[in-house]
Amino acid sequence: MYQNFLDNALMAAKSLLGYKLLHVTPDGTTSGIIVETEAYMADDPASHTYRGQTARNKIMFGQPGYAYIYFTYGMHYCFNVVTGSEDHGQGVLIRALEPLEGIDLMKKRRGVEEVRNLTNGPAKLVQAMGITKDDYGEYLFGGGKLRIEPGIKPQQISKSGRIGIRLAVDELYRFYITGSPYVSRP
């Protein structure tokens, strides 16, 4: 039922804004509204899939709607939603959330008190939600422990160049909810 906008990473990046990301763990349940995303296309020099399929990114070449989680900079995980039909290698990076449920648990996991600093960055939200590489390949639109559900309807969406990468930063592949205090950068 969500497959329509998962056909294309750009559409998915835009459409996922306002959706709720929910993670059920033994410690408790955390959830948040997606307020910032980035699209990664198959022919994108900045994408992990640009140089073709590897052991790490093979989930990106599979069915859309699955979780692609990767480890980088020696200490950070990031969370992506796979999009595009099979063999396309597209995905959407979730860059920021607005915390909803389990805020105390997020504070405990992150070790900070300010709610605004819990999830305003791709690696931060992964830590706050308790997402690990064990969640790699989870289907997000079923009833799994890690899932995406309909949330709010964004008032206004902005787009901009991407952040934190070296290549193709001029492409307007970053989307965020205008005015949200929880985006990683205004």
Next chain:
DNA sequence: TGAGTGATTGACT
């Protein structure tokens, strides 16, 4: 602004 950190990758024996 820059150091820290380790998995991943591609170029080499």
Next chain:
DNA sequence: GTCAATCACTCAT
């Protein structure tokens, strides 16, 4: 098989 460059980040200066 080994080795070094790279990396879609964060936090403390």
